[in-house]
Amino acid sequence: MKKELTLSTSPFLHDSASTKWIMFQVIYALLPVIAAATFFFGLSALLLIAVSVMACLITERMFTKTRQQEASSLKDGSAVITGILLALTLPPGFPLWMAFIGGVAAIGMGKMIWGGLGQNIFNPALLGRAFLQSAFPTAITTWSVPDGRYFGLRGTNLALPFFQGESLDTVTTATPLALMKFQQEGTEWLSLLVGNTSGSLGETSAALLMLAGVYLGIRRVFDWRIPLSIILTVFLLSGVFYLINPERFPSPDFMLLSGGLLLGAVFMATDPVTSPYTSKGIWYFGFGIGFLVVLIRLFGGLPEGVMYAVLLMNSVTPLLNKFTRRRVYGHLKNG
């Protein structure tokens, strides 16, 4: 037996879940959603996702280039998730160059200037989308029909940088939420579930998003209380309005299945970095998002409000963490 033994301090065992594992579980859960987007929007979907992911990876690399110790941050998979999620919030006919800028904004402004992984206040993908929404308000609200043409490109995908471009397809349409808001026209819930409605890449198939959510919850990748509290709040609150005036307000099941609610509840709000970590804080966070979504959708000027609801609640996450601290064992009061 040799004299030299390795020394380290306890604990010597570790739970199997690592940050990288968590990130890759999210990526796996996104694959069916990507497949559905490709099924409905063909090459346009794949190109947008590829460009957005590339923009995120390049930006992360640029920011970490000078800091040797963090050059490995690309490998944790978080930038890939941001890229995919950003693309999933975009319309299928969105110009690729704008998607690239969105990716740069998401990682640059949404994550790296705060100090990188774990330091940001706002969900990077949603911050990138908010940036695009204000920079290119027309392009981001022009919706293509989910026609399933695999090799056809849509909208202004190929517009040259700094140009809006000519539309490649002449048919555009309104999303179910816009139809409801501006024309009081409903959409079949089966269409919403399957996803053959117009909308952004990732908000079409409610069934797949719910499956992804169940998978991530069961594998304990994210905190299931966040999507549950959001969904419950939206369902109950919009249910109350629907009961008061079914003519004016949409039904709660429509509220759940349409738009970006499920995408937001499953993949955006559950971002561990930007959601609370105290038990009570998690519930308040979910209630807050649900409340704001209903408020914006029913009474705001926009047809959809998930992005702003999540970003607003992101901003109060540090406060929620502070004010919902658990009483320490053996202490009478909090703090």
Next chain:
Amino acid sequence: MLLTFSNGVHPQEFKGWTHEKAIERLPFFEDYVIPLSQHIGAPAKSLVRKGQKVSRGELIAEPTAYLSVAYHSPVDGFVTAIELAEHPGGKMVPSIKIKADRFSAQRMSKKTINWKSLSSKEFSQQLQQSGMVGLGGAAFPSHVKFGVPDDKKCDYLIINGCECEPFLTADHRVMAEYPEEVMKGIEILHHFLKPKKTYIGIEANKADAINKLTQAAKQYPALAVEIVTLEVKYPQGAEKMLISAILKEEVPSGTIPLDGGYLVSNVGTVAAVAEYFESAKPLIERIVTISGSNIKRPANLLVPIGTSLKQVLEACGGFKSSASGESTRILLGGPMMGMAQKSLDVPIVKGTSGILALSPAEVRNFDTYKCIRCGRCLDACPMFLNPSTLGLLAKKGMYEEMLEENLLDCMECASCSYVCPSGIPLVQSFRVAKAINRERKVA
């Protein structure tokens, strides 16, 4: 529903290698090293000279203060040196070195101590003379723990048979093989402490121990001992967690359990107390679990205090891997709170509950990432602390601010580090922060 506490973690148990293996006596070897300081408090003072003959069980060092216990020779033999020697804690400690007599039968004369005639004070003094300490790992002197001061009262006596650390099965074997001793020990403690109620808390993965103790308890109906089956969860065996689980009460911060009328004692210690009063055998040997994927023959052994790790490991067939000890991590105690050893020459001490030889695959180095605020550590911490915030403060060197985040309530169970997906050394940095704060306070 099994009783338990809030939060905690579920590490893999790894108890299958040894939990059915009966306790075996380790043969006597040639060399023994008895450190004169094996617990917190004052070291003992040697009573022997170099070259002096000693017999097994003979007093060789006496306590020098209240928080100090006696030491006895584990073997018939003679003193070869009294000098500094390596201690499992990492320091060099004054120690008595003894060479065993090859021709001795190592038999001890049997006496009994009439404990019923002792006063509480004499009982406590007897324990101090027997060298008794807590055998669960912390090795707190038993005469202090059971010597309840006049202004305090033990209302609830809780015998701790949880053994929540993975791998370890020493307490499990004591309960399965010596249930009568455990009950005898409880009877003795009952006599002096007069608790209102006595519980034995055992995790549900030790069904045989629960059965045996339930049978044994029937012989002592007057004690009305209640055996409580607890959920298998780490750190179920921590004093505060055990009190939470069984009595649904918390120990207020800054107080000791006895202030609230609770007294928690490890089950192995209780059996050792019984053995001392029945046969006058002081604490010169203890049960140690030798396990881990790199041990050829895992076992539960009765090991004389002072035997070197090397000898114990050789008795278990040594290491499996041909790469000798280098690729093996040697720990004393369990994998959650135990200490890695740099040398196999250190002796088994009174607080050694296990020797583990883990392969590199088990002790894998986790990649570290930044904290992603996932909150897994908050859900793991049995003290309801915020290890995430504490960890960020520690990283910035803000040790005093950590006190406001209740750093001192941390009992270093390591659940936070166990779950952290970013591999952040949370509990490790808390230990450092506590030490630095202690030094600053002194300075």
